[in-house]
Amino acid sequence: MILKNIKNIHSGPEHLMKRYISAILLIIITVGGVVGESSKAQDLKPTVILISLDGFRWDYLDKFSPPTLNRLAKNGVRAKWMIPSFPTKTFPNHYTVVTGLYPQNHGIVENSVYDFGTTLTMSKREEVQNGRWWLGEPIWVTAEKQGQRAASIFWPGSEARISGITPTDWLVYNGDMPNTLRIDRVLALLDRPATTRPTLITTYFSHTDDVGHAFGPDAEETKYSVHEVDTYIERLMAGLKKRGIDNRVNVIITSDHGMANVDVRKVTFLDDHFDTEALTERIIWTSEIIQIFPKPGKLEEIYAKVKDLPHTTCWKKGEIPARLNYNDGPRVAPLICSSELGWMTNNHEWYDPWFKRLDAPERPRGAHGYDNKYQEMQATFIAHGPAFKKGFTAEPFENVEVYNIMCRILNLTPAKNDGDLSRVKAMLR
Numbered sequence: 001m002i003l004k005n006i007k008n009i010h011s012g013p014e015h016l017m018k019r020y021i022s023a024i025l026l027i028i029i030t031v032g033g034v035v036g037e038s039s040k041a042q043d044l045k046p047t048v049i050l051i052s053l054d055g056f057r058w059d060y061l062d063k064f065s066p067p068t069l070n071r072l073a074k075n076g077v078r079a080k081w082m083i084p085s086f087p088t089k090t091f092p093n094h095y096t097v098v099t100g101l102y103p104q105n106h107g108i109v110e111n112s113v114y115d116f117g118t119t120l121t122m123s124k125r126e127e128v129q130n131g132r133w134w135l136g137e138p139i140w141v142t143a144e145k146q147g148q149r150a151a152s153i154f155w156p157g158s159e160a161r162i163s164g165i166t167p168t169d170w171l172v173y174n175g176d177m178p179n180t181l182r183i184d185r186v187l188a189l190l191d192r193p194a195t196t197r198p199t200l201i202t203t204y205f206s207h208t209d210d211v212g213h214a215f216g217p218d219a220e221e222t223k224y225s226v227h228e229v230d231t232y233i234e235r236l237m238a239g240l241k242k243r244g245i246d247n248r249v250n251v252i253i254t255s256d257h258g259m260a261n262v263d264v265r266k267v268t269f270l271d272d273h274f275d276t277e278a279l280t281e282r283i284i285w286t287s288e289i290i291q292i293f294p295k296p297g298k299l300e301e302i303y304a305k306v307k308d309l310p311h312t313t314c315w316k317k318g319e320i321p322a323r324l325n326y327n328d329g330p331r332v333a334p335l336i337c338s339s340e341l342g343w344m345t346n347n348h349e350w351y352d353p354w355f356k357r358l359d360a361p362e363r364p365r366g367a368h369g370y371d372n373k374y375q376e377m378q379a380t381f382i383a384h385g386p387a388f389k390k391g392f393t394a395e396p397f398e399n400v401e402v403y404n405i406m407c408r409i410l411n412l413t414p415a416k417n418d419g420d421l422s423r424v425k426a427m428l429r
Contacts, residue, residue, distance in 0.1 A: 043194040044194075044197075044245055044248050044249070045148075045194070045197075045199050046199060046250070046387070046409055046410055046411060047190075047198075047199050047200070047201075047248070047249045047250060047410075048199070048200050048201070048249075048250045048251075048252060048406050048409055048410060049186060049201045049202075049203070049236070049249060049250070049251045049252070050097075050098075050139075050155075050200070050201070050202045050203075050252050050254070050406065051202075051203055051204075051205070051233070051236075051251065051252065051253045051254070052094060052097070052155070052202075052203070052204045052205065052254055052255065052256060053205055053208055053229055053253060053254070053255045053380065054090060054204065054205065054206045054207075054208060054209035054210075054255065054256055055206075055208045055209025055210075055212045055213070055255065055256070055257065055258070055259050055366075055368065056208045056209075056226070056229070056255035056379070056380045057212075057217055057255070057258035057259050057376065057378070057379070057380070058079075058080075058081035058082070058255075058258055058375075058378040058379055058380050059081075059378075060208070060217075060222075060226050060380065061073060061078070061380065061382075063223075064222075064223045064226040064227065066226050066227055066229070066230035067230060067234075068230045068231075068233045068234040068237060069230050069233055069253065069382060072233070072237070072251065072253070072382050072384040073382045073384075074391060075384060075390055075391065076382065076383050076384030076385065076388050076389075076390060076391075076392070077381075077382065077383040077384070077388045077389060077392045077393075077394055077427045078381070078382050078392075078393055078394070079380075079381035079382075079393075079394040079395075079396060079397060080393060080394065080395060080396050081375075081378035081379065081380070081381075081396050082254065082255075082378065082379040082380065082381040082396065082397060082398070082399050082402075083372060083378060083379070083396055083397065083398045083399065084096075084256060084257045084258075084372050084377060084378070084379045084399055085102050085103050085325065085372065085398070085399060085400070086103070086324040086325065086326050086371065086372045087103070087109075087110055087288070087289045087326075087338075087369050087370075088256075088257040088258070088288075088368045088369050088370055088371075088372050088377040089110055089111045089256075089257065089286075089288075089289070089368065089369050090111055090122075090156070090209070090256050090257070091108050091110070091111045091122065091156050092108050092109060092110060092111070093256035093257055093379070093399060094155060094156040094157070094204075094256050095108045095134065095136075095138070095156055095157050096399050096400055097254055097256070097399050097402045097403070098138040098139045098140070098155065098157065098202070098402075098403060099136040099137060099138050099139075099403055099415075099417060100136075100400045100401070100402070100403030100404055100414065100415075100417030100418055100419040101135075101136045101400065101417055101418050102325040102326070102400060102418050103325075103326065103329065104325055104326050104327065104328050104329030104332055105135070105136065105328070105329065105418060106134070106135045106136040107133060107134065107135035107136075107329065107331055108120075108133065108134065108156070108157075109291075109326070109329055109331045109332050110284065110286070110289065110291060111286070112284045112286075112291075113133065113331055114282060114284060114291065114293065114331065114333070115133070115330075115331050116132065119284065120133050125159075125172070128156075128159055128160065128173075129159045129160050129172075130160060131160040131161040131162045131163075131164075133160070134157045134160050134162045136415070136417070137162070137163065137415035137416075138157055138158075138162060139200060139403055139406050139407070139412075140152060140158065140165075140166075140167040140200060140202070141162050141163055141165045141415075142407065142412050142413075142414065142415055143199065143200050143410060143412060144165050144167065144168065145163075145165065146412050146413065148198075148199045148200065148410065148412070149167075149168045149169075149196065149197070149198040149199060149200075150167040150168060150169075150198050150199070150200040150201075150202075151167050151168060151169035151170065151189050151198040151200070151201045151202075152167045152169070152170045152171070152201070152202045152203075153171055153182050153185050153186060153201070153202065153203040153204075154171060154173050154174075154177075154182070154202070154203060154204040155202040155203075155204055158170045158202065159172055159173065167198075167200075167202075168198065169189065169198065175206065179205055179207065179229075179232050180232065180235060182203050182204075182205070182232075183203075183232050183235045183236045183239065184235075184239075185203075186201050186203055186236065186239075187236070187239040187240070187243070189201055190240075190243065190245070190249070191243070199410055200406070200410060205229055205232060207225050207228060207229055208222070208225045208226055208229055208255075209259070210225075211224075211225035212225070212259040212366040213259075213365060213366045213367070214365065214366070215363075215364075215365070215366065216259070216261045216262075216364035216365055216366040217258070217259040217260065217261060217366055217376070218261065218364070219364075222259075222366075233253070236251070237251075247385070247386065248385070248386060249385055250383065250384070250385030250386065250387045250388065250409050251383070251384050251385055252381075252382075252383045252402070252405070252406070253380065253381070253382040253383070254379065254380065254381055254382075254399070254402060255379040255380040255381075256379060257368045257369075257377055257379055258368060258375075258376050258377045258378050258379060259366045259367070259368055259376065260341055260342060260366065260367055260368065260370065260374065260376035260377065261342060261364040261365075261366065261376075262287075262342050262343070262344065262364065262365050262366065262367040263342060263343075263362075263364065264344060264355065264358065264361055264365055265361060265362070266311070266342060266343045266344065267287075267343065267344040267345070267346060267351060268309055268310075268311050268312045268339070268343065268344070268345045268346075269345075269346065269347060269348055269351070270283075270290065270306065270312075270337065270345060270346070270347060271347045271348055271349070272348075273305045273306055273309070274301075274302050274305040274306065276347060278295075279294060279295060279298045279301060279302050280292055280293060280294050280295060280298070280302070281293045281294065281295050283347075284333070285346060285347065285350060286369055287339065287344035287345060287346050287367065287369075288338070288339045288344070288345070288367055288368065288369030288370050289336065289337070289338055289339070289369050289370075290336070290337040290338075290345055290346075291332075291333035291335075291336060292333055292334065292335035292336070292337065293333050293334060293335075294334055294335060299316065299334055299335060302335060303316055303335060306335075306337065309337075311339065311340040311343045311345075312337050312338065312339055312340065312343070312345045313337065313338050313340070313371075314335060314336065314337040314338075315335070315336050315337075315338075316334065316335055317332050317333065317334050317335070317336065320332075320336060323373075324371070324372070325418070338370065338371055339369075339370060340370075341370050341371075341374045341376060342367075344367075378396070379399065381394070381397075381399075381402070383405075383427065386429070387408075387409040387428055387429060388427055388428060388429065389427055389428070389429055392426075392427055394424065394426070394427045397423060397424050398419075400417065400418045400419040401419040401420070401421070401423060401424045402419075403417055403419055404417065404419045404420070404421040404424075405421070405424060405427075405428070408421060408425075408428065409428075
């Protein structure tokens with residue numbers, strides 16, 4: 001019919017013919033686009049996009065009212081809060097979310113981990129990419145083992161061969177990659193044909209954590225960072241809608257921990273209480289959790305000097321409160337010290353020059369890594385898509401449960417983990 005009409009106007013005015021052909025081409029392109037999107041929606045398998053908003057505290061949704069995130073929470077599932085694992089640090093909790101294991105069981109017991117005679121840190125790429133550190137089975141390995149394709153546009157552990165497996169598509173972490181590009185790469189993965197399209201995609205944004213550390217969780221700067229992150233989620237959802245799959249893909253948005261105000265003038269110095277050089281083989285310092293590896297026979301001597309500190313709690317391994325699930329891991333240090341909320345624990349060698357360089361030391365900063373009993377440490381969980389109920393508010397649950405939720409959606413048999421789907425299945429349809 002279209003070709004017949006073109007033949008019938010060949011003798012008409014040239015400008016009318018050009019306009020007529022342009023209109024026909026527009027119709028063809030539009031119809032083609034609709035057909036393509038419809039076809040894509042038809043062959044879409046159960047799919048999960050897992051997004052981490054680092055340091056996005058549980059109450060930022062209400063505190064700062066990001067519109068897209070609140071819309072997804074209202075139209076899907078929102079937890080009152082999600083309970084992070086101890087310690088409330090980035091690497092341990094990201095890896096807990098994807099394995100369903102407590103840090104003592106998956107081996108990433110802190111952002112820096114001592115084992116094999118060396119230390120894993122975020123900045124040591126050769127160790128980050130070494131599968132020997134990463135115990136358990138992350139969701140991308142579960143998916144790949146069971147015949148599905150996974151992709152990671154950043155997630156701790158995704159660069160390493162774990163059980164000899166990586167996601168089919170993965171990237172070396174690059175904090176300089178623009179966040180909008182991360183979203184566009186997620187969407188590009190969904191544009192692939194069904195045979196090469198992943199059913200699991202992970203991605204990560206650090207912005208809220210970065211700003212929260214610099215200014216604290218109550219600052220206007222943090223509010224603006226929350227709204228900036230919201231625009232990335234808006235871009236994702238608009239891209240999914242354009243493809244006709246915004247209600248076909250399951251989007252799970254998590255954070256690894258919360259954020260607390262910290263006064264950097266409030267500090268306990270462990271080296272005021274014992275000789276850190278003479279009595280220890282190694283100490284891994286952060287200001288919220290300290291891992292102490294005593295020299296042989298020196299554990300009790302150190303413990304006697306730190307057991308009654310006013311703003312720092314120190315435990316011997318095996319005597320750490322059971323609720324923290326942190327006693328059994330072989331990489332947990334023999335002595336662990338945990339700061340009181342809002343305080344720092346450190347040593348003069350690091351702290352004194354750092355403090356001298358600090359601008360406006362009286363201004364609040366932000367910190368995490370504290371005991372997960374503190375409300376300020378609680379994390380965010382939002383889920384939207386066909387697997388989830390609408391307008392459902394879930395009671396607080398631990399982040400070990402997320403792995404089993406993803407396995408259920410993707411029809412995967414989960415590996416051994418510390419979660420229990422029965423505790424969270426009420427959020428699923």
